[in-house]
Amino acid sequence: MTGQIIKGIGGFYYVKTPQGIFECRGRGAIKGKGMKLQVGDRVDISEVELSREARDRGFSHEGVIEKIHERKNEFDRPPIVNVDMILVTFAGRDPEPAFAMIDKFILASEVKDTEAVVVINKCDLLTEEERETMKAIYSGAYRVVETSCMTGEGLDELKELLRGKVAAFAGPSGAGKSTLVNSIVPEAGMETGAISDKTQRGRHTTRHVEILETEGGGLVYDTPGFTSFDIPEIEEDELRHLYPEIERFSGKCRYDNCRHLKEPGCAVKEAVKAGEISAVRYASYKTNMKEIREKRKY
Numbered sequence: 001m002t003g004q005i006i007k008g009i010g011g012f013y014y015v016k017t018p019q020g021i022f023e024c025r026g027r028g029a030i031k032g033k034g035m036k037l038q039v040g041d042r043v044d045i046s047e048v049e050l051s052r053e054a055r056d057r058g059f060s061h062e063g064v065i066e067k068i069h070e071r072k073n074e075f076d077r078p079p080i081v082n083v084d085m086i087l088v089t090f091a092g093r094d095p096e097p098a099f100a101m102i103d104k105f106i107l108a109s110e111v112k113d114t115e116a117v118v119v120i121n122k123c124d125l126l127t128e129e130e131r132e133t134m135k136a137i138y139s140g141a142y143r144v145v146e147t148s149c150m151t152g153e154g155l156d157e158l159k160e161l162l163r164g165k166v167a168a169f170a171g172p173s174g175a176g177k178s179t180l181v182n183s184i185v186p187e188a189g190m191e192t193g194a195i196s197d198k199t200q201r202g203r204h205t206t207r208h209v210e211i212l213e214t215e216g217g218g219l220v221y222d223t224p225g226f227t228s229f230d231i232p233e234i235e236e237d238e239l240r241h242l243y244p245e246i247e248r249f250s251g252k253c254r255y256d257n258c259r260h261l262k263e264p265g266c267a268v269k270e271a272v273k274a275g276e277i278s279a280v281r282y283a284s285y286k287t288n289m290k291e292i293r294e295k296r297k298y
């Protein structure tokens with residue numbers, strides 16, 4: 001039988017299968033193969049007779065993990081694997097969005113060939129015009145969902161989007177990620193808002209990663225407190241390929257290896273001027289390019 005590990009605690013792994021959740025132990029042999037079992041792993045399991053201990057803990061199935069499937073993708077911090085969709089979430093206001101930083105979460109998804117969806121949260125704090133402006137930054141390249149945990153707007157759309165998928169929220173602190181998880185996973189009860197940064201860090205580093213079931217048949221990683229994805233080493237020459245709307249125009253530049261900065265005959269700069277590429281995204285491209293270059297100096 002095949003399933004997915006949704007939680008690991010105290011040497012047990014909880015594997016979600018079409019028959020229900022199995023409480024499993026890993027066989028020593030698989031761990032020894034260099035691949036450590038991780039939440040999110042797809043595994044083959046065999047059922048064993050239900051022990052009294054497992055039954056007392058409320059399980060009706062017990063199993064042994066026999067084999068780990070190859071992973072679709074793998075992120076280090078947060079430690080999540082087999083992710084179908086990264087929900088890059090920011091607040092339209094409070095805190096004010098920092099787009100170059102937000103785009104780093106998108107880059108982390110792009111570099112791992114993982115679908116990114118942009119979630120603009122706290123829409124209740126925005127005027128119609130502000131919403132349109134923000135949406136337009138991303139809608140040329142990504143699906144954008146506008147949400148508000150206050151009014152409930154967009155939550156059904158989000159649930160629908162997650163159906164049959166394993167998703168993870170990413171984005172700056174204060175964006176409302178935990179509140180969104182709580183809104184689509186009724187029993188989540190994640191810590192939100194008011195906790196001081198210090199406490200939050202302390203709590204969350206010791207906390208295990210878990211996959212939660214959303215209303216409407218999706219799965220979402222509970223990754224509280226993770227506010228910056230480990231930005232993988234991106235090369236100067238790779239960056240332009242990771243902005244889909246920039247990549248789309250690149251064939252039209254005078255030089256094949258145009259980096260769309262100061263080169264003459266650059267179709268990307270023309271497209272920015274003409275409003276065909278968002279000026280905010282292009283500014284973010286330049287900022288992140290500069291950062292990559294500065295990092296290389298050391």
Ligand SMILES: Nc1nc2c(ncn2[C@@H]2O[C@H](COP(=O)(O)OP(=O)(O)O)[C@@H](O)[C@H]2O)c(=O)[nH]1
Nearest residue numbers: 122148149150173174175176177178179192193
């Ligand atoms: N006005 C408004 N506030 C929100 C919304 N979503 C979350 N918040 C508030 O924003 C703060 C930060 O939310 P939290 O979920 O902890 O953000 P996280 O750091 O991304 O997990 C909390 O005080 C939430 O109550 C929203 O849609 N509208």
Ligand SMILES: [Mg+2]
Nearest residue numbers: 177178224225
């Ligand atoms: Mg949080």
Ligand SMILES: [Zn+2]
Nearest residue numbers: 253258260266
């Ligand atoms: Zn160019």
